[in-house]
Amino acid sequence: xxxxxxxxxxxxxRQMMQVTQETLAELSGVGLRTLxxxxxxxxxxxxxxxxxxxxxLGMELSLRLKTISRNP
Amino acid sequence: xxxxxxxxxxxxxRQMMQVTQETLAELSGVGLRTLxxxxxxxxxxxxxxxxxxxxxLGMELSLRLKTISRNP
DNA sequence: AGAAATAGTGCATTAAAATGCTCTTTTTAA
DNA sequence: TTAAAAAGAGCATTTTAATGCACTATTTCT
Numbered sequence: 001x002x003x004x005x006x007x008x009x010x011x012x013x014r015q016m017m018q019v020t021q022e023t024l025a026e027l028s029g030v031g032l033r034t035l036x037x038x039x040x041x042x043x044x045x046x047x048x049x050x051x052x053x054x055x056x057l058g059m060e061l062s063l064r065l066k067t068i069s070r071n072p
Numbered sequence: 073x074x075x076x077x078x079x080x081x082x083x084x085x086r087q088m089m090q091v092t093q094e095t096l097a098e099l100s101g102v103g104l105r106t107l108x109x110x111x112x113x114x115x116x117x118x119x120x121x122x123x124x125x126x127x128x129l130g131m132e133l134s135l136r137l138k139t140i141s142r143n144p
Numbered sequence: 145a146g147a148a149a150t151a152g153t154g155c156a157t158t159a160a161a162a163t164g165c166t167c168t169t170t171t172t173a174a
Numbered sequence: 175t176t177a178a179a180a181a182g183a184g185c186a187t188t189t190t191a192a193t194g195c196a197c198t199a200t201t202t203c204t
Contacts, residue, residue, distance in 0.1 A: 001134040003119065009135050020180060031163045040182055046116045046161065047075065058138050062073040063081050066132045092150060103193045112152055118191065
């Protein structure tokens with residue numbers, strides 16, 4: 001999942017939940033300015049920031065092997 | 073996937089690949105100090121740093137919904 | 145055990161993330 | 175079409191990630 005996709009999935013999930021940036025910022029403890037910057041494609045969030053947002057959005061960050069079992 | 077698990081999976085994957093921190097640092101373009109800090113559980117890496125490491129390790133970062141289809 | 149390789153840490157510096165405030169632009173709704 | 179709500183952006187400050195260098199601690203060989 002590339003950077004843009006990660007951003008996009010957060011933004012889409014937030015909108016699906018009908019939550020404003022302001023509310024998500026409050027709920028997650030991430031600064032509003034940070035969230036705005038992040039959703040608008042600027043910036044390079046830290047893992048902590050990502051996880052705070054993911055938590056509130058009911059999402060989970062994971063790191064797994066790319067390749068499929070055999071015959072890639 | 074919590075912070076510790078993410079770290080652990082990177083470290084384990086690196087060891088599985090028989091690559092030293094030094095080599096991974098060089099291959100990924102992440103500073104050796106940064107990688108050391110990160111693997112030893114200190115710090116809060118940025119998405120970019122995580123992705124650089126994941127790339128070299130053949131891993132992928134993803135963000136997905138936690139809940140299973142129905143009856144959570 | 146001793147040497148060599150690998151990993152972890154302290155200290156200092158630089159670059160950038162996080163944040164708040166204010167203002168502009170865009171979207172939404174009456 | 176206008177007013178209100180929500181999103182995006184500039185500027186400045188504080189905090190902290192990223193980094194290098196040097197040293198210590200561990201692990202891994204022979």
